[in-house]
Amino acid sequence: MTSASPTIVALATAPTAGAVGIIRLSGPAALEVGRRLAPGVPPSPTPRHAYLASFVDAHGRVLDEGLFLYFRAPASFTGEDVVELQAHGGPRLLRLLLERTLEEGLARLATPGEFTRRAFLNGRIDLTRAEAVADLVAADSESAVRAAAAGLSGALTGRVRALEEPLRELHADLEGVLNFPDEAEGADEDAESRVQALRAQAEALIAEAGQGRLVRRGARVAMFGPVNAGKSTLFNRLVGEARALVDDEPGTTRDALEARVEWNGLGVTLFDTAGLRETPGRVEALGIARTRELLSGVDLAVLVLPPGTSVEDAERWRDEAGSTPVLMVDGKCDVASSHSRVRETADEGAERKRGDVSAPSVPTVDGKRGVAPPHPDVPETPSAGVERKRGVEDTSSVWTVAGKSGVASLHPHAREALAEDAERSHEVAGITPMRMVMSDSSVRSPRFEVERKRGDVSAPSERKADAPGASGTPPPLPRPRVSGLTGEGVEALREVLLSRLWGAGTPSAVALVSERHADALRRASEALSRAESASRLSTLEVVSGEVAIALEALGELSGTSASEALIDAIFQRFCIGK
Ligand SMILES: Nc1nc2c(c(=O)[nH]1)N(C=O)[C@@H](CNc1ccc(C(=O)N[C@@H](CCC(=O)O)C(=O)O)cc1)CN2
Ligand SMILES: Nc1nc2c(ncn2[C@@H]2O[C@H](COP(=O)(O)OP(=O)(O)OP(=O)(O)O)[C@@H](O)[C@H]2O)c(=O)[nH]1
Numbered sequence: 001m002t003s004a005s006p007t008i009v010a011l012a013t014a015p016t017a018g019a020v021g022i023i024r025l026s027g028p029a030a031l032e033v034g035r036r037l038a039p040g041v042p043p044s045p046t047p048r049h050a051y052l053a054s055f056v057d058a059h060g061r062v063l064d065e066g067l068f069l070y071f072r073a074p075a076s077f078t079g080e081d082v083v084e085l086q087a088h089g090g091p092r093l094l095r096l097l098l099e100r101t102l103e104e105g106l107a108r109l110a111t112p113g114e115f116t117r118r119a120f121l122n123g124r125i126d127l128t129r130a131e132a133v134a135d136l137v138a139a140d141s142e143s144a145v146r147a148a149a150a151g152l153s154g155a156l157t158g159r160v161r162a163l164e165e166p167l168r169e170l171h172a173d174l175e176g177v178l179n180f181p182d183e184a185e186g187a188d189e190d191a192e193s194r195v196q197a198l199r200a201q202a203e204a205l206i207a208e209a210g211q212g213r214l215v216r217r218g219a220r221v222a223m224f225g226p227v228n229a230g231k232s233t234l235f236n237r238l239v240g241e242a243r244a245l246v247d248d249e250p251g252t253t254r255d256a257l258e259a260r261v262e263w264n265g266l267g268v269t270l271f272d273t274a275g276l277r278e279t280p281g282r283v284e285a286l287g288i289a290r291t292r293e294l295l296s297g298v299d300l301a302v303l304v305l306p307p308g309t310s311v312e313d314a315e316r317w318r319d320e321a322g323s324t325p326v327l328m329v330d331g332k333c334d335v336a337s338s339h340s341r342v343r344e345t346a347d348e349g350a351e352r353k354r355g356d357v358s359a360p361s362v363p364t365v366d367g368k369r370g371v372a373p374p375h376p377d378v379p380e381t382p383s384a385g386v387e388r389k390r391g392v393e394d395t396s397s398v399w400t401v402a403g404k405s406g407v408a409s410l411h412p413h414a415r416e417a418l419a420e421d422a423e424r425s426h427e428v429a430g431i432t433p434m435r436m437v438m439s440d441s442s443v444r445s446p447r448f449e450v451e452r453k454r455g456d457v458s459a460p461s462e463r464k465a466d467a468p469g470a471s472g473t474p475p476p477l478p479r480p481r482v483s484g485l486t487g488e489g490v491e492a493l494r495e496v497l498l499s500r501l502w503g504a505g506t507p508s509a510v511a512l513v514s515e516r517h518a519d520a521l522r523r524a525s526e527a528l529s530r531a532e533s534a535s536r537l538s539t540l541e542v543v544s545g546e547v548a549i550a551l552e553a554l555g556e557l558s559g560t561s562a563s564e565a566l567i568d569a570i571f572q573r574f575c576i577g578k
């Protein structure tokens with residue numbers, strides 16, 4: 001391979017102005033071509049010695065003064081003769097030097113990834129390590145850098161080898177028994193358990209693919225929810241700068257916005273989306289369609305709920321995320337906590353003692369006292385996860401009415417939307433004893449928010465989403481309370497997001513199992529699964545055949561059995577000069 005390959009050349013550094021620019025040559029003519037540009041360098045330079053040399057044009061005129069480096073085959077990155085011209089980092093200068101290496105046709109420009117490809121073909125690195133090189137170049141978070149660096153040091157290679165070698169031994173044992181039954185007698189005895197153990201190992205690696213993807217490309221998190229919930233304000237808080245426009249008017253955000261942050265070394269792309277509502281304007285509707293599309297492609301959707309969202313509305317908004325995991329958060333918690341008052345139902349109120357802290361008895365909006373009588377046709381609906389008990393201590397069945405200050409300043413559209421909200425909430429009163437509370441009906445639209453006390457509305461839905469099929473009644477997950485406006489709860493939300501995205505452990509410690517790796521591992525695991533049943537139901541030939549298939553699939557990871565097309569596909573991901 002080495003002697004037959006043409007000599008390749010490329011700019012190894014970025015094609016922009018920089019302190020130093022490197023032109024790298026690899027192949028049998030590397031030294032000859034390099035010395036044409038740097039004639040001062042001796043014909044047999046000491047390998048790995050940095051020569052200070054003049055780089056000259058075809059007429060011997062000096063273009064630059066730089067360093068000349070020679071690596072003699074096979075002790076080089078590619079395994080071939082390599083020469084580096086380390087010049088000053090001027091793009092035009094570097095182009096002149098590059099053109100000069102191409103004169104006389106001894107070298108040609110390298111294709112993307114061709115240097116690394118040669119390193120692979122010449123056995124310097126295996127495929128997973130070559131891929132780690134690409135991952136390292138593409139890494140844009142600390143965890144991605146660290147995980148790729150571990151890959152380059154052979155972390156994944158080692159784990160694949162730990163799977164491949166025992167599998168190869170097993171295959172040899174099985175073939176031995178098949179071909180030399182006398183000598184190899186008994187070597188197949190524990191075949192089934194060996195297959196089982198290896199399959200478990202393959203599955204463990206496959207299970208890391210999700211985390212590998214998360215580290216490699218970063219997590220994608222979208223804020224979504226009803227209009228005016230405070231999504232953009234919260235987005236800005238999480239991003240740390242005023243990226244999104246914020247306004248009182250519902251429907252402010254039309255286009256999805258994105259921002260990249262890094263949390264605990266994990267790259268996170270945050271999206272702010274157009275708020276959802278039933279009767280949007282035309283442009284806004286386009287934004288909402290985009291929100292839906294975006295939600296289907298993120299790792300986690302954060303449903304920002306304004307104070308007073310009903311259970312049914314919360315569920316309806318959640319459905320917009322489809323199968324994407326949803327984290328519900330109570331937004332504008334400053335409003336809820338500073339303005340909300342526990343709303344008593346008349347019958348509960350009658351039982352309450354004055355001054356009972358667990359049941360403050362001043363349901364007010366704008367200072368007006370209000371009492372919510374039981375709704376005339378409120379069925380008690382344990383099916384909605386809401387079991388109403390009577391009694392002073394039962395705060396979980398008490399409803400809160402939260403007023404929002406500054407309603408008068410709302411844009412007319414906002415008031416309309418709020419009125420719609422109000423109506424909708426009234427409709428769902430089937431599970432909610434409540435009454436509309438007008439702040440000041442002569443001037444303002446009805447503005448009210450009704451919500452259950454904490455630890456309530458979210459419970460049934462969180463159970464549904466987070467413990468599917470679980471029996472019994474697991475405790476409801478805490479629903480983070482945040483205020484984008486004051487910053488309250490934002491740090492805690494960040495922690496919750498990280499643990500939902502990542503769980504425990506360190507992102508940088510993960511093996512970067514790519515989709516390609518997972519696919520090959522899956523095929524290996526399936527073959528092993530068939531080998532397992534064959535060891536009980538079929539002949540040894542069949543078992544051995546499946547083990548061979550698993551080995552072949554694993555060979556695609558290291559590259560020992562990778563096809564030309566697969567290798568092409570892998571190295572095309574690289575940049576030129578890599
Ligand atoms: N200037 C420069 N910096 C660079 C590179 C390069 O090609 N040029 N690299 C390019 O990606 C990376 C370094 N990777 C390298 C990997 C192996 C060898 C090498 O010479 N390997 C020989 C000898 C090993 C040894 O002496 O221990 C070998 O593997 O046989 C060189 C660079 C990053 N920095
Ligand atoms: N009190 C309080 N007001 C908030 C909070 N977050 C946002 N607001 C206000 O609520 C209004 C809407 O905020 P936005 O962040 O634009 O809400 P949004 O959900 O992005 O709205 P759309 O883009 O229209 O869907 C603005 O007037 C904000 O100042 C909060 O945490 N507390």
Ligand SMILES: [Mg+2]
Nearest residue numbers: 231232252253
């Ligand atoms: Mg917005």
